[in-house]
Amino acid sequence: xxxxxxxxxxxxxxxxxxxxxxxxxxxxxxxxxxxxxxxxxxxxxxxxxxxxxxxxxxxxxxxxxxxxxxxxxxxxxxxxxxxxxxxxxxxxxxxxxx
Numbered sequence: 001x002x003x004x005x006x007x008x009x010x011x012x013x014x015x016x017x018x019x020x021x022x023x024x025x026x027x028x029x030x031x032x033x034x035x036x037x038x039x040x041x042x043x044x045x046x047x048x049x050x051x052x053x054x055x056x057x058x059x060x061x062x063x064x065x066x067x068x069x070x071x072x073x074x075x076x077x078x079x080x081x082x083x084x085x086x087x088x089x090x091x092x093x094x095x096x097x098x
Contacts, residue, residue: 025077
């Protein structure tokens with residue numbers, strides 16, 4: 001029994017890494033997300049749909065950004081991998097920038 005439980009836990013850990021589990025989802029009245037966006041003076045940049053079919057919205061402040069995505073069950077989500085600090089343009093190997 002312990003072997004089966006260990007196997008299941010390891011499999012779930014490999015399929016769903018810790019970083020993917022650090023999401024914060026809210027119902028459509030996502031006042032906490034809006035508060036954070038307003039706190040950093042972030043403004044709407046764009047909305048789109050990923051190649052996987054997930055609707056997203058991007059907000060940008062002077063030094064910060066937030067990416068929101070919308071689940072099929074009408075929740076608005078973000079997480080530690082969807083918010084952060086804006087850095088200068090990264091360079092491609094060809095030296096021309098991104």
